[in-house]
Amino acid sequence: MKKDLLLIAKRKFTSRLLLGTGKFSSPSVMKEAIKNSGAEIVTVALRRIDLNNPKDHILSYIDPNKYLILPNTSGSKTAEEAVRLARISRAFGLPAWVKLEVTPDPRYLLPDPIETLRAAEILIREGFTVLPYINADPVLAKRLEELGCATIMPLGSPIGSAQGIRTKANLEIIIEQAKVPVVVDAGLGSPSHAAEAMEMGAAAVLVNTAIAAADDPAEMAAAFKLAVEAGRKAFLSGMIAASATASASSPLQL
Amino acid sequence: MNLKEFKAIISAKSNQSLEDLMLAARRETLKHFGRTIQLYSPLYLSNECVNSCTYCGFNRRSKIKRITLDIKQVEKEAQFLRKQGFQHILLLTGEDSSRVPVDYLENAIRTAKDLFVSVSIEVYPLREEDYSRLIAAGVDGLTIYQETYHLPTYHRVHPDGPKRDFKWRLGAPERAARAGMRKIGIGFLLGLYDWRDEALKLAEHLQSLLKNFWQAQFQISFPRINLPAGRQAPIEADFKVGYPVSDQEFIRLLCAFRLLFPQIGFTLSTRERAKLRDKIFPFGFTQMSAGSKTFPGAYSVGIKSGKQFEIADDRTPRQVVKALVKSGYEPVWKDWERSFA
Numbered sequence: 001m002k003k004d005l006l007l008i009a010k011r012k013f014t015s016r017l018l019l020g021t022g023k024f025s026s027p028s029v030m031k032e033a034i035k036n037s038g039a040e041i042v043t044v045a046l047r048r049i050d051l052n053n054p055k056d057h058i059l060s061y062i063d064p065n066k067y068l069i070l071p072n073t074s075g076s077k078t079a080e081e082a083v084r085l086a087r088i089s090r091a092f093g094l095p096a097w098v099k100l101e102v103t104p105d106p107r108y109l110l111p112d113p114i115e116t117l118r119a120a121e122i123l124i125r126e127g128f129t130v131l132p133y134i135n136a137d138p139v140l141a142k143r144l145e146e147l148g149c150a151t152i153m154p155l156g157s158p159i160g161s162a163q164g165i166r167t168k169a170n171l172e173i174i175i176e177q178a179k180v181p182v183v184v185d186a187g188l189g190s191p192s193h194a195a196e197a198m199e200m201g202a203a204a205v206l207v208n209t210a211i212a213a214a215d216d217p218a219e220m221a222a223a224f225k226l227a228v229e230a231g232r233k234a235f236l237s238g239m240i241a242a243s244a245t246a247s248a249s250s251p252l253q254l
Numbered sequence: 255m256n257l258k259e260f261k262a263i264i265s266a267k268s269n270q271s272l273e274d275l276m277l278a279a280r281r282e283t284l285k286h287f288g289r290t291i292q293l294y295s296p297l298y299l300s301n302e303c304v305n306s307c308t309y310c311g312f313n314r315r316s317k318i319k320r321i322t323l324d325i326k327q328v329e330k331e332a333q334f335l336r337k338q339g340f341q342h343i344l345l346l347t348g349e350d351s352s353r354v355p356v357d358y359l360e361n362a363i364r365t366a367k368d369l370f371v372s373v374s375i376e377v378y379p380l381r382e383e384d385y386s387r388l389i390a391a392g393v394d395g396l397t398i399y400q401e402t403y404h405l406p407t408y409h410r411v412h413p414d415g416p417k418r419d420f421k422w423r424l425g426a427p428e429r430a431a432r433a434g435m436r437k438i439g440i441g442f443l444l445g446l447y448d449w450r451d452e453a454l455k456l457a458e459h460l461q462s463l464l465k466n467f468w469q470a471q472f473q474i475s476f477p478r479i480n481l482p483a484g485r486q487a488p489i490e491a492d493f494k495v496g497y498p499v500s501d502q503e504f505i506r507l508l509c510a511f512r513l514l515f516p517q518i519g520f521t522l523s524t525r526e527r528a529k530l531r532d533k534i535f536p537f538g539f540t541q542m543s544a545g546s547k548t549f550p551g552a553y554s555v556g557i558k559s560g561k562q563f564e565i566a567d568d569r570t571p572r573q574v575v576k577a578l579v580k581s582g583y584e585p586v587w588k589d590w591e592r593s594f595a
Contacts (some may be wrong), residue, residue: 008440023288025582047591050371051339075594077469077516084593107464107517160286160517 003235008041008181009129009150011068015040016198017192017228018070018183020208022048024217027061033211034062037221042101043070043206046085070131072099074109076191079119086123098123099153100132102208109159113140117147133185136167141174141182153206154176155186156197162189162211165196175201191218191220192225198231199239255511256400260457264450268411268427272506276518277480279537281510282516288388291578292586293571294342294374295335298550299323299362305347305415307401309443309479309564311548312348315413318560322353327555328362331413332369340570341588342372344397347419347561349378349417356384360391367392372590374437379426383570385433394432394436398423398475403455404447407496411446424433424459431467436594438470439521444504445479445495453507457514473541474511475521479505479563512538527566534575544574 005015005035015114024030034042039197042062071089076082079102100123102115109131117140123130129150134140136154142153147207152172157163164173164187176181181203188194194205207224213218255263261268271311283453300322303312311318323331336344343366346356359377366373372483374395385396402408405420412418440459442452455472463472481494499507511520522535535542546565551557569577575585 004407023290024584025289026579026584047594050587050588073590077594081594082592085591088593105467106469162285209285209288212288 004232006181006240008131011076012070013040013204014099014231015225015228016204017194017225018185018204019207019211019221020206021045021058022063022208023212027058027211029217030058030212031061033217033221034067035221036218036225038212038225039067039208041068041070043208044071044124045074046071046089047075051119052090064194066124068097069095070097070099072101074096076102077104077112079115080209082115083122085089086128087126091126092195094131097129097131098149100130111135111155113137115159116140116221117143117248119136120144120147131183136170138170138173138177142177145147145178146182149180149202151181151183152182156184156193157187159186161187163187164189164193168200171197171202172200191223194224194229195227195234195243198228199234201235204228255357257457257461257514260510260514261454263513264453264506266450268506272334272502272509273514275506275509276537277380279512282512283538283540285537287540289582290584290586291341291535292538292589293340293544293574294344294372294541295338295340295571296344296346296543296546296548297328297331297335297366298346298375298446298548298552298562299328299358300347300350300354300549302350302353303415303509304350304396304412305348305417307417308413309446310562316560317395317425319556319558320397321550321559322347322358323362323550325361325365325554327363327551328562330555331551332366333554336369340371340571342541343370343378343573343592344374344395344543346376347378347585348562350417351378356380356387356540363388363391363393367592371588374439379423380429381569382429384577385435389434389595392595394435394590395439396427396435397439397473397475398426398430399439399441399443399475400424400456400459401443402446403442403452403459407447427459427463427472429467431463435472437473438467439473441475441477443477443479444499444507445497447497449497449503449507453510454463457511459514460515460518467530467573471506473519473521474515476504476507476511477523477525479525505537508538524565524567528569528577531567532581535578536581536583542574545571547549 015038018041071094073082073085090096102112103109116182120130131151133153141152157166184197184202184206185206197205211220281350301312302320377395519540520538522539524546548562549559580583
């Protein structure tokens, strides 16, 4: 059987679980969780790392040969701020990949569609591989894909809310129409939420709070790994459609 | 949670157990902030003041040594704090716009901005255009406490000076937000008036600010006037805490705010003693000061000037970090970017 690989900007990954590195109780707990999650892509908030200090502890705990470090622009309110941050990160030798987050509302951290589109345009022109965090807006998803974004990262529900997939109807349209991988990002509070996204046909999911804030982050990371694999297998295996009424086991049996 | 439920929770007749509230508050804090606490340090620039706030050590009637740091001294203090690891700094003054004018603040901010990722101020209320100037100089946060929302009390504890103008102070967060201030911290001084009444006013104030300035990052703090056992007053000999707030009430207040505002950052002051700080921070706090000193020149200049208030947690930043790690929390030194502006 052909190996089921995740392909982002021509780079191959076996894991379909991306991990955020915020909110952990210590770098060693984070490291253990990353290991158990099987993730190959970990995202790091540029606002949290001190690029002038090479011993900065978040980065020194993540082996760049083993993991793709995906810098994110969280905290940016405008396209200009996000672009500046991405440029600084590349100048300091981090990968020219960026998880584009433009969130002018500091409470719900919902992404600004207009600024995100503007920033994506500039960053793609400058040669970055751009993975934009967006609301589950199918038209915006297509517009970003047409610009050349490597993935689309729509939210399931607001960051840290643990509400799971509340944008289902729109996510289904995004997944149906997408030509690039759709990574469901934000709001996944439990492994079953991650499995649900994968069953819907998402190419991958990104999880942070649900793992970092769990009582046992390393075990929770392992649970998410299993859920993502289960959801993916189910999607590939052709699930029977859910039905509201019971059906006889044979269509001929009346 | 809505305001009505909030009011019921903080009511003296509330039968909601404190333990249940604490569990819920910790859960909400974990969801939105994880197991992290951001650290910052205050840096007092001046203790000169034309007001006579009855609870404050900088009261113009206090016979204390008054100084305003010159820029070289500001730099020295800033370098000392930077070496301790701080990346977020809060610059403070009393109120004396002739000795400590906006020009001076601008210079101090520029100096601090060279060393720190984030520079906030806690100074007398300014005009919108002055906030704009300071933002251009590199400031990203403002702290301004109303002290009390109860007008008769406000007038009683601020008998004279420009601070007597209640409305001018109340309007400061809004003027700063209009000028584009990124982070704005508000609060009241616990101990001046009935905390339940004040809490409701603060919640309403915050709700209104959130509606009007959806892009600003609001924060709240619960500075409490503490009287160590056997002591009459913190600094002002004739000041008595009219409405003392017990530890239990303090925790109830904290938890109620966390449940009403799950995503708002809360600041824990070194006014609280170390033992209490270590116990209560997971129930809502997201940032704290450490190793704080409350007079200008305190860290490295070697001048014994007058203090604003007494610190109850006198541990060094290193000791505070150790306690956080022991509790299973990561101390965060940097959570901002210079390029946000």
